[in-house]
Amino acid sequence: MKIFRTIKNLRNELAHFRRVGKTIGLVPTMGYFHGGHLSLMDVARKDSDVVVVSLFVNPTQFGPNEDLERYPRDFERDRQLAEERGVDIIFYPDVKEMYPEPFYTYVYTEKLSKVLCGASRPIHFRGVTTIVAKLFNIVQPDIAVFGQKDAQQAIIIKQMVKDLNFPIKIIVAPIIREKDGLAMSSRNKYLSFEEREQAVVINRALTEAYKKVQSGVKNAKDIEYLIRKIINEATLAKIEYIKIVDDSTLENVESIEAGTFAAVAVFFGKTRLIDNVILLKE
Structure with missing residues (x-):
């Protein structure tokens, strides 16, 4: 090399x-x-x-x-x-x-x-x-x-x-995750022990959202509410945004269609983490 x-x-x-x-x-x-x-x-x-x-x-x-x-x-x-x-x-x-x-x-x-x-x-x-x-x-x-x-x-x-x-x-x-689901990031090293433990809530929320869409729920507001509800269970989480958007225009959608993905940004202390999931694949 x-x-x-x-x-x-x-x-x-x-x-x-x-x-x-x-x-x-x-x-x-x-x-x-x-x-x-x-x-x-x-x-x-x-x-x-x-x-x-x-x-x-x-x-x-x-x-x-x-x-x-x-x-x-x-x-x-x-x-x-x-x-x-x-x-x-x-x-x-x-x-x-x-x-x-x-x-x-x-x-x-x-x-x-x-x-x-x-x-x-x-x-x-x-x-x-x-x-x-x-x-x-x-x-x-x-x-x-x-x-x-x-x-x-x-x-x-x-x-x-x-x-x-x-x-x-x-x-x-594809996203590569730790064993507990947290998306790998160079900034994960900033997290305290407690912040690191709670940060797995992001992937849990996105996973539940994906499952809900697969079960037939297509209303974007319902999925956004679900993600917000789960992330807010983590006492150290401070949500910057939760968006359900089109994968080419990044515009908010009302109904989930092929290519729609959920994107989130969440602070744990001073550390800003981002993650996403494609809710309905092409």
Whole structure:
């Protein structure tokens, strides 16, 4: 496995693989790998000849009072995990490499970026789409793999790829969960023991909602009420939002149809957790 810190050196390396007809897969990450990240690498390994994992804590997607400085970092641990997973290249740039001063250009997907997480984090998705567009231009992958846990992000990236004509196949891999159902996240390490115990209520609520829809309930308000009722049983939970939305427009729906999913954001202490479930599959 090779590690590159500069765009120039990475491009030179990848040019060789393209000349010999190799397909390139990209897994964009902010590091501090868990089972979810590793599953994305497995998908990329299966579907491409050369797997590139980017590892960059992107400052432009953090708001002024968010956790940029304390976001967990451990490069040596990540390097070892990626190598064990069969990754070929880690791209590990610093901020100056990705955002040379002066930097004036951003990519923003209208409408989709203003709802759900975007309502409380107004600059977040501008930062996400900008860094992902830059990575797409730098790596020029054939495929890129994202996780379903960040469903809104995946939908926005798909729209950006379509709108800007990136010749890239976007693969969205399933959510990977802990044994007790909590969606894996780098931020789970922030949780206290009691918060961690109570956080499993999120998956329990989403699972019950899924079962209710399978039993024939299609009214979105009824499903939202059920999710809210269950999450509120956890005394430490503070709900930011519960939304039942269309999987392409992210608009609220009244009746649950194929592709509709439930998305939630819940605080436990200062830790903000997100999760979702597709209520009715295509």
